[in-house]
Amino acid sequence: MSLIETEGIVLKCHDLAEADRVVVVLTPDHGIVRAVAKGVKRLKSRYGSSLGPFNHVRLTYFQKEERELVSLQECELLRSNFQVAAEPQMLQLYSYLADLLLALVPPNDPNALVFRMTKACMASGKLNECEIGLIKTYFEIWLLRLSGYLIEWRKCYKCEREFYPDERPYVEAGLRFVCSACPKRTLAEFAPDGWYKVFHNVEKLPPTDVLAISDELNAAKEVSQLLVPVIERALDRSITTLRSVAVDGLIR
Ligand SMILES: [Zn+2]
Incomplete structure (x- = not known):
């Protein structure tokens, strides 16, 4: 398992049960990454409002070799396209x-x-x-x-x-x-x-x-x-x- 830090643009978001969200992010060095963000819909989520579509973000995630879906650890907003x-x-x-x-x-x-x-x-x-x-x-x-x-x-x-x-x-x-x-x-x-x-x-x-x-x-x-x-x-x-x-x- 490796910890990866990169930047990306959120292309799609898809809410799951239990306040989780799957985000699809375009990154410069890892291509298109599909990540699960746990508890994103909870109040005071550690991701804040960064995980909205088309935002430019800095993200950190865990990648297991054989898994396509990675596990998002941190996400910081660099530029919001919400407005x-x-x-x-x-x-x-x-x-x-x-x-x-x-x-x-x-x-x-x-x-x-x-x-x-x-x-x-x-x-x-x-x-x-x-x-x-x-x-x-x-x-x-x-x-x-x-x-x-x-x-x-x-x-x-x-x-x-x-x-x-x-x-x-x-x-x-x-x-x-x-x-x-x-x-x-x-x-x-x-x-x-x-x-x-x-x-x-x-x-x-x-x-x-x-x-x-x-x-x-x-x-x-x-x-x-x-x-x-x-x-x-x-x-x-x-x-x-x-x-x-x-x-x-x-x-x-
Ligand atoms: Zn000709």
């Missing part, structure tokens, strides 16, 4: 990000980049509707990239010529970009205006900086539409099977 997630649209955004993480991050596969990116996306505070769409697209692009589902977008996938920033290539199924000189499938569509800037800025900048470039909001929405089939291929099922999408509808 922000009280907004229905923010709750919807965060639930969607959590659903994607739970579906796409394999168990026992720590990824510090996924953690940092998620933390940054959830640290922007309350957002307006357009900004929510931008953070959603930001998160989708990065999660697909880090899980190996996003293909090279800088070059034509057939002739490998690099695109110019103002070029609008065609897009084929699976988000493969094709230049106008190469043969393409009949169903290929034009990439949305501003697509290049969206991909470029999302890969280069932290989410707060991307939010500051407001002229990208419409292009981000269209890019997010293009990503739906790629997400579905990664999930190996329809995006509507995600609880956050099935219950609340897809964020527009």
